[in-house]
Amino acid sequence: MKRLHLRVTALSPLAIRSDHAPQGVKTTHYVPGMTLSGALAASHRMLRPEQEEEFAALFLQERISFPYLYPASFQHPRFQKYQSPIMPVPKTAQSCKRFSGFPLLEDEEKDEEYHGVRDSLLDWGIFAMLNNEASSIRELLTPLRSHVTCPYINEKTGKGCNHPMDHFSGFYRRNQAGQRKQAEVKTRLQTHTGINREWGTAQEGVLYNREVIDETMQFWGELWLPAELERSFKQFLNEASTEDVIRLGTGRTRGLGAVSIQAEEAPTWEPEPFKRKLTLFNEAVQKRTQEAGIQQRAPFYFAITLHSPAILCDPFLCYLKTITPRALAERTGLPAHQFQCIYQSTGVQRITGWYEVWGTPRTTEYAIEMGSVFLFASSAPLDEELIQALATLEQTGIGKRRNEGFGRVCISDPFHLEADC
Numbered sequence: 427m428k429r430l431h432l433r434v435t436a437l438s439p440l441a442i443r444s445d446h447a448p449q450g451v452k453t454t455h456y457v458p459g460m461t462l463s464g465a466l467a468a469s470h471r472m473l474r475p476e477q478e479e480e481f482a483a484l485f486l487q488e489r490i491s492f493p494y495l496y497p498a499s500f501q502h503p504r505f506q507k508y509q510s511p512i513m514p515v516p517k518t519a520q521s522c523k524r525f526s527g528f529p530l531l532e533d534e535e536k537d538e539e540y541h542g543v544r545d546s547l548l549d550w551g552i553f554a555m556l557n558n559e560a561s562s563i564r565e566l567l568t569p570l571r572s573h574v575t576c577p578y579i580n581e582k583t584g585k586g587c588n589h590p591m592d593h594f595s596g597f598y599r600r601n602q603a604g605q606r607k608q609a610e611v612k613t614r615l616q617t618h619t620g621i622n623r624e625w626g627t628a629q630e631g632v633l634y635n636r637e638v639i640d641e642t643m644q645f646w647g648e649l650w651l652p653a654e655l656e657r658s659f660k661q662f663l664n665e666a667s668t669e670d671v672i673r674l675g676t677g678r679t680r681g682l683g684a685v686s687i688q689a690e691e692a693p694t695w696e697p698e699p700f701k702r703k704l705t706l707f708n709e710a711v712q713k714r715t716q717e718a719g720i721q722q723r724a725p726f727y728f729a730i731t732l733h734s735p736a737i738l739c740d741p742f743l744c745y746l747k748t749i750t751p752r753a754l755a756e757r758t759g760l761p762a763h764q765f766q767c768i769y770q771s772t773g774v775q776r777i778t779g780w781y782e783v784w785g786t787p788r789t790t791e792y793a794i795e796m797g798s799v800f801l802f803a804s805s806a807p808l809d810e811e812l813i814q815a816l817a818t819l820e821q822t823g824i825g826k827r828r829n830e831g832f833g834r835v836c837i838s839d840p841f842h843l844e845a846d847c
């Protein structure tokens with residue numbers, strides 16, 4: 427498998443249909459993989475209608491995984507230029523309710539205040555383990571106390587912030603020094619006139635609003651494809667960008683959705699950093715379990731964080747609301763009894779859409795939301811077999827429709843150990 431980093435620039439405003447808003451006024455702040463693959467398939471039809479074999483290889487045989495595109499615009503010039511991955515903020519992230527966000531860097535103007543972001547996964551994990559051991563209420567609440575109020579202390583006045591902590595969401599990028607910044611999404615409302623169906627002219631008295639993402643916004647995503655398709659895909663993408671035929675999202679007949687896409691080869695995947703992040707995460711959990719005095723400790727803990735929605739079904743084809751040990755066992759080839767889910771922070775979203783290729787609506791499906799987090803215990807210690815199984819899971823994803831970017835996961839995301847407040 428080859429991995430390409432896609433850099434997408436909006437040349438005109440974008441409107442991406444939100445499944446959460448049936449009225450269609452709101453736009454989502456990311457581009458689903460199926461929207462991207464549909465847009466590229468339509469461009470291919472336009473540019474190379476005679477090349478049916480290439481069309482089938484790129485869009486019909488499900489060999490390419492078209493990624494979700496995340497917003498990648500930053501005020502900070504270094505973060506804007508930097509090409510490291512963009513990731514959705516996990517559901518367990520928290521920040522100050524009043525001054526929410528990653529802290530300012532040294533070279534940033536200090537006219538605004540951000541009190542930093544921390545993660546609550548380990549707190550909740552320890553809470554769940556203590557609960558299993560029927561601990562006293564006082565013991566139970568200890569791990570959760572750290573995220574009741576904002577611990578920020580103003581350097582000049584020496585005064586604490588003490589505002590309540592709140593849920594924090596969005597997309598972020600990490601630089602080589604480990605500093606993090608949240609991607610910005612600039613949107614505005616566009617007003618349109620309704621069209622009279624009979625006359626095809628503006629309908630008197632009908633005006634409506636649409637939220638659109640501003641032109642010049644950047645997006646980022648990682649595409650997976652077999653090595654033998656890399657050349658033809660890159661050539662086609664280049665041609666489509668140069669000819670300015672790629673249109674993403676809705677309102678394409680009204681001039682919305684023009685984008686250019688550049689693809690660069692991603693750095694090669696290294697086993698050592700992967701192993702290190704698994705070990706670091708496990709050590710952090712082990713330390714916390716020891717501190718909390720938990721008796722029954724598993725030899726190995728790992729987290730699964732969803733970087734895109736995941737569609738999972740049980741053997742009876744019912745949608746799963748969680749990653750079950752059984753689903754994990756099926757993907758890793760390891761026994762289900764080896765895994766136990768300690769804690770999870772998840773949500774479910776409805777997935778609708780349109781087959782761009784066939785021009786027909788898709789059946790509605792239900793997915794576990796992007797950013798969902800699962801903490802698992804493994805009854806077997808970390809050995810080569812487990813490393814390999816988890817590495818394959820991260821590199822190939824989980825669940826259905828992975829060719830449309832669903833089911834991307836990150837194992838033991840370092841985000842869960844980081845805190846700047």
Ligand SMILES: [Zn+2]
Nearest residue numbers: 522541576587
């Ligand atoms: Zn604060």
